[in-house]
Amino acid sequence: RKEVEQDPGPFNVPEGATVAFNCTYSNSASQSFFWYRQDCRKEPKLLMSVYSSGNEDGRFTAQLNRASQYISLLIRDSKLSDSATYLCVVNGITGGGNKLTFGTGTQLKVEL
Amino acid sequence: EPEVTQTPSHQVTQMGQEVILRCVPISNHLYFYWYRQILGQKVEFLVSFYNNEISEKSEIFDDQFSVERPDGSNFTLKIRSTKLEDSAMYFCASSAGTSGTQGQYFGPGTRLTVL
Numbered sequence: 001r002k003e004v005e006q007d008p009g010p011f012n013v014p015e016g017a018t019v020a021f022n023c024t025y026s027n028s029a030s031q032s033f034f035w036y037r038q039d040c041r042k043e044p045k046l047l048m049s050v051y052s053s054g055n056e057d058g059r060f061t062a063q064l065n066r067a068s069q070y071i072s073l074l075i076r077d078s079k080l081s082d083s084a085t086y087l088c089v090v091n092g093i094t095g096g097g098n099k100l101t102f103g104t105g106t107q108l109k110v111e112l
Numbered sequence: 113e114p115e116v117t118q119t120p121s122h123q124v125t126q127m128g129q130e131v132i133l134r135c136v137p138i139s140n141h142l143y144f145y146w147y148r149q150i151l152g153q154k155v156e157f158l159v160s161f162y163n164n165e166i167s168e169k170s171e172i173f174d175d176q177f178s179v180e181r182p183d184g185s186n187f188t189l190k191i192r193s194t195k196l197e198d199s200a201m202y203f204c205a206s207s208a209g210t211s212g213t214q215g216q217y218f219g220p221g222t223r224l225t226v227l
Contacts, residue, residue, distance in 0.1 A: 041201075045218070098168065099157045
């Protein structure tokens with residue numbers, strides 16, 4: 001089983017749509033969780049941390065289910081500028097405190 | 113907004129040559145990292161560095177790789193004898209504390225091409 005698994009997509013959605021991405025991770029001892037965004041040939045940019053209670057930042061909502069080892073990201077009212085690859089990232093998957101383990105990413109294309 | 117910077121943006125080298133990739137982490141950050149991303153693949157952890165020593169490294173980070181913080185601002189990755197398979201984008205990152213809920217902040221990367 002992959003350490004962090006994501007559906008690669010692409011997800012092609014019209015502007016204004018709501019889209020959800022899912023991710024699973026293999027190690028129940030993992031410590032913290034993030035969504036990063038990566039534009040083509042650019043660096044990963046931190047989008048948001050993911051908390052067990054769920055958290056929201058504007059149009060973005062992240063959820064964590066530790067029992068199922070499952071992380072989600074919901075984007076409401078998608079914009080053209082949301083087109084990017086969304087990376088599910090887990091910290092401490094091998095017990096180390098600072099090693100980020102990345103999924104392969106889910107590609108989102110928002111269209112007119 | 114403070115950011116991580118990296119130089120050069122693109123480095124082309126011949127197989128067997130040594131390269132040094134440079135990074136300036138965010139100034140009040142204490143933890144530094146190198147990751148790499150081979151074209152079309154996922155981002156992979158190489159090494160973490162804290163208090164002037166390596167705190168963790170991956171299997172990729174073999175004896176050909178080394179890191180150094182030569183002064184109070186720079187953080188470097190050296191590849192002693194480059195191989196074709198070292199061609200990748202190398203990202204430097206930093207964090208204020210252990211990543212916890214803060215995450216790590218990435219520089220724009222150095223694209224290394226080994227011929």
